[in-house]
Amino acid sequence: MAAIVSDKLLDWYDAHARDLPWRARPGEPAPDPYRVWLSEVMLQQTTVAAVKPYFEAFTSRWPKVEALAAAPEEDVMAAWAGLGYYSRARNLVKAARVVAEMGGFPDTEAELRKLPGLGDYTAAAVAAIAFGRRAVVVDANVERVVSRLFSIREPLPGSRKAIRAATDAITPKSRAGDFAQAMMDLGSGICTARDPKCLLCPLERDCRGKAEGDPALLPVKAPKKAKPTRQGTAWWIEREGAVWLVRREGTGMLGGMRALPDDGWSARGDGSGEAPIEGSWEARGVVRHAFTHFAIELSVERQSGAAQPEGEGEWWPIAELDDAGLPTLYAKAARLVLA
């Protein structure tokens, strides 16, 4: 059954593979490991449509890993702005510098797994896609397809071990990269989370989930926690056509990204409401923004002709604010002030 499933899927992939900028067409040589790695990191929890323009921008500006390794971290962070999960950009720079120092990407799953930002999924995907290694590649698409194919009814995340074993059982010795990408294309276009297109599926006859009932009910997932709403304030401090920007520290929320000064709001609590400088503030309104596990209502206060706040920061020309690389929350706040 295992060989039959992988053969059917690879045949389907040869006929229906998506044409993507980071992907070789079936039968072509494997693409540059740099492009595979970059695309896989960008695609972590991120849609293909969102990734495409960023992938083009990055590979145009930094065509090789050595170029990315030589770039200032803040330039990479600014280029990543809007894509989200900014630890990916911090780790991207770290990994690029390690790889450049090594003289190239390692070509085994175990060595790739040691690079920052490469977990089980990405290490396996790069090993399989860029280097033709047999690796068990399990992402959310594979979890869904395999849960249905084998009718695994234990809820996630408890079912991960069983899903991995089942995926291992159907992963072929050769063309593991194509197999992985075929599974992802199948999950993306056919075996979708809602309303799967079973009539178009090359594995319909092999699918226990289909045979036993409604495959759309799989995988079962644990219920999600309610997300709280936090209150915070951001300060638009303006002087001579420039606004005061800081760079957020650490590895936490929006860490390493340029931002407006704020009052210390976080996922765990509201901000203090305390302004960084004296003076009279003009209320400009409230920005609402939903993060993964909480929402924020950010009040935006403005002061012009202001003194320079203490601490690190820079006066950024308002006319060039698009180049600052503000994450979406602060881009919204800026739009509110400038509207």
Place this chain on the structure above:
DNA sequence: TACCCGTGGCT
């Protein structure tokens, strides 16, 4: 393990 960490499209 459970939680933290972004964003935009879709229903």
Place this chain on the structure above:
DNA sequence: TAGCCAAGGGT
């Protein structure tokens, strides 16, 4: 519209 979802990783 409010929630769900997407090629997860780090701690």
